[in-house]
Amino acid sequence: MEVIVPADEEEDARAGTSARVTTFTPASLRELIDPVRALGEVVVDRLQALGLERAHIGCELAAQMQPASYLSMNLHHGALRTLWQKELPCIVASGADALLATASARKTGDELGKLRLGCEIAGLAYRSSVNAIYPGATEQTVAGAILQEYRNALQGKPVRREEAYFFCMSGPNASHADAAYARTRHRTIESGDVVMVHCNSATDGMWSDITRTFVVGEESTAYKKVKAAVTSATHAALEVIRPGALGKEVDRAAREVMEQAGYGGNFTHATGHGVGFAAANPNGLPRIHPCSEDRLEEGMTFNIEPAAYFKNEWGYRRCDVVAVTADGAEVLTPF
């Protein structure tokens, strides 16, 4: 395999598994360079070197969820394709979206190892929750303290590149945690509050997706009942996971428990979705959704996140990362 990367990323690219690394320089003091043109020239060179008379090149043409690689991302839209097609009209861009989505749903042993390590480090960070969450703390300080613990836990671990996001949603804010994105606010935590801590972290490109819920002080009867239902729903889902099972069967197992406990209407989202290359993609394969015909295969990784949301009051979610094994499921977040 060959990758073409900006010169500043050469070191990381060489640490990867690509056989050949080609670089380009997107900036210079001597001229104002168009970064797409700088990349395009190298792409055209490499394509010409292949000596193709006619070819289809698989491209990502459809919409997709892309994890943020940095605080700012250089998006090409169609500019790169337009440029190369002008130079090499015999080469056609074909959508390879479905192919790539399917291929990336199953993880190699190396990828699984990175995800397992990432989950383990997140688990160490979650241990600090007991100290970080107290009456008078704010969601911001809780999320910050656990993130700092995550950074501490990273020390000495074999991780070249990491990113981590911890979110804290407390009291009524946790009841809205079924929204498309998690969000830490300034709310001050009070005694008796239910507090959700959500984590998306990446270790060398493999993203985790984890939630744990805590209570400040005594667990109420309602809290205990919901917690028991969610725990049972997770176990029910795990029982069904094995190669050949369908996404909707796993969803059904978890949802049935929640419905029987009286929380069917509070479990407002799917039981899970693929995790790994894409951080927090609700349409990642395999989809663990009531309508999903996605068939589980060994090496697939996804989350199991049964939950109950009581609008404007509180919410409870437990989100685990699991991998499909030869005959069942491995929980990568056993904490």
Next chain:
Amino acid sequence: MEVIVPADEEEDARAGTSARVTTFTPASLRELIDPVRALGEVVVDRLQALGLERAHIGCELAAQMQPASYLSMNLHHGALRTLWQKELPCIVASGADALLATASARKTGDELGKLRLGCEIAGLAYRSSVNAIYPGATEQTVAGAILQEYRNALQGKPVRREEAYFFCMSGPNASHADAAYARTRHRTIESGDVVMVHCNSATDGMWSDITRTFVVGEESTAYKKVKAAVTSATHAALEVIRPGALGKEVDRAAREVMEQAGYGGNFTHATGHGVGFAAANPNGLPRIHPCSEDRLEEGMTFNIEPAAYFKNEWGYRRCDVVAVTADGAEVLTPF
């Protein structure tokens, strides 16, 4: 103006300045929804409501730097356009990239206020550097501690939505801080180290771009000399900034100081680039680059970041955010 947003973002959209907010629902338990189709249907509806017989719609078609709005971003590529063009072939997508880039280079008073506030909060966080940086601390703990201080400083400030990234690069790592992206590593800080702390933070969508450099212990003669040159280069650039000045004139003023001090070869990047809507876009308008003919206008915001990098040894950068006023420059980072 009208915006079309996912239902989960309605509250934020209504807090903005758009006259009309239309929402769409990208997920459901009853079916597996294609989010582009969900959005596309609303877009087609709204376009049909305009009763146009023929139209050109300005779109972002070229490459661009996009700030990360969350840990994962839903990128449409061309999918949305393809969908609407099938339904409404009379409506043509035209590239509006240059128009939007030019319009967003000048900030309104409201936007400038948000950026000023963001810089002020970052300044409060930088105050904690003196406590966060000490021999034995790691780059990770330094960046984490200052980020936590930033979160504390945010409390009570009129900011609806914030994001903040602090990076720490120490010793030889600071000598590579001219790369396309900043990166906090695990290096342990030693006595005598030069330590660079870089910040990109967003307050309600307006991004700052700030760097300060510190030394652990005594300032060496070499350090004092570089610091003096960079400080003079900043002042020289500020002297030139006013409506009508060209980007290359501002760059020249700063670069001349660095060259005369003997650091011309160590100042490896442009003096600055537009900041505000795009976090860390080296091609943001106005470009403060040796070849830039971009003409400054009142309300434009950019950074001024003279620096000297001594490869594999150390580096010094001071990056300020400035706004063009009626007759000069306002420094938004006067700390």
